[in-house]
Amino acid sequence: MPTSALPPNARERQKRERRLALIEAAQRLVGERGLDDVTVDEISSEAGLSTRTFFNYFDSKDDAVLGIQEIELDADVRAQFVAGGPSGRLMTDLEALVAGFLTNAAPNIEQGERAMRLMVAEPRLVQRHIAWHQRVIGELDELLAERRKARPSPVDDDTIGMVAGLLMRASALAWARSGYEGDAAAHLPEAVAQLRLLLDD
């Protein structure tokens, strides 16, 4: 048995393929011509699908270019955080949680890299990317409420959420700065270190 990522189901397989085709077409066309000179119609027909179907897969053109998807946290990472672990120190545990999100963020390194490159040329995409982080981090609120029972903290949810979002983006940027070595999660410690450096100036 090779990997759990291969669905035997034909429906699921097509879904993945179509999704991937849309992202691929979107990234290629936007890379060539720029975000505002590519229409959803073009992306769709490039991927061999109808425009209407495009919007069954993505909420917006920007989302397709970024390859945005729902990402789910590993159940054990989640459970450990809620229980007040793994280390018991909030910042350290938050780092573990963010790492959990980041490793599931992109199914595909190249796709993520292309997205990062396009963001340099198209600031609008950065906004959408940050908005996506926000949505992902939204799940954090429930987790924090749970965790507080096991291990209270004087830091409010808003601040924790914003720092989590910052770490996501900082990791992605550090990853880009490194010339895309490894994956984004690998640069999380660097992001945390920079943040500490600034705070302790």
Add this chain to the structure above:
Amino acid sequence: MPTSALPPNARERQKRERRLALIEAAQRLVGERGLDDVTVDEISSEAGLSTRTFFNYFDSKDDAVLGIQEIELDADVRAQFVAGGPSGRLMTDLEALVAGFLTNAAPNIEQGERAMRLMVAEPRLVQRHIAWHQRVIGELDELLAERRKARPSPVDDDTIGMVAGLLMRASALAWARSGYEGDAAAHLPEAVAQLRLLLDD
């Protein structure tokens, strides 16, 4: 001479009035019916202006609801930061800089408060608000480049920029949490304290 905020110029006065009328109409209607059930046409005619003119004043519907404007940093705050001051410690000076932005952020407390309230009901507005912070903070890059000559720092621009953005939002949230006491800038120290609390868990 009463204050520098009163332009003798009729053009400038009308500009302010129209801008304000648009914001007022946008906030009221969106508050009543929600962001997606109000059209730009309605906002415009409510303000007694054409739809086309609306877009001479704002880039988007969301911007009008938030009352987004260009904000400029006081020249002396700017000069001091670039020179490596006022305290010489980066984080402290960054705080002063963010305070400089925040005090010029809204010409009008009530307008800012209404915007904050609408953001609770309309998450899309939060995104736009963050995006606006990003744009404001964009100016920081030049300032940092200058400041590095006077006082180098091991912290990279990206991290500094993100922290500045975080402080803006954190201050606004703390302001809201306080029941809108004073202005947002008054809650900056609280925001910084929370951040430090988390980092030093």
Add this chain to the structure above:
DNA sequence: ACTGCAACTTGCACTCACTGCAAGAATAAT
């Protein structure tokens, strides 16, 4: 294989945000 079922795709018609342009009105400058 046949049938009924559910999921998915697609075309169609529609709303609305937003833009460029050119003409006209208001204001400022001379």
Add this chain to the structure above:
DNA sequence: ATTATTCTTGCAGTGAGTGCAAGTTGCAGT
């Protein structure tokens, strides 16, 4: 009073995004 400038407005257009209803396609049970 006349000219120049700035701003508003209407118009026509592009394109994102949505709801709906009709087809297609894969799936399950028989």
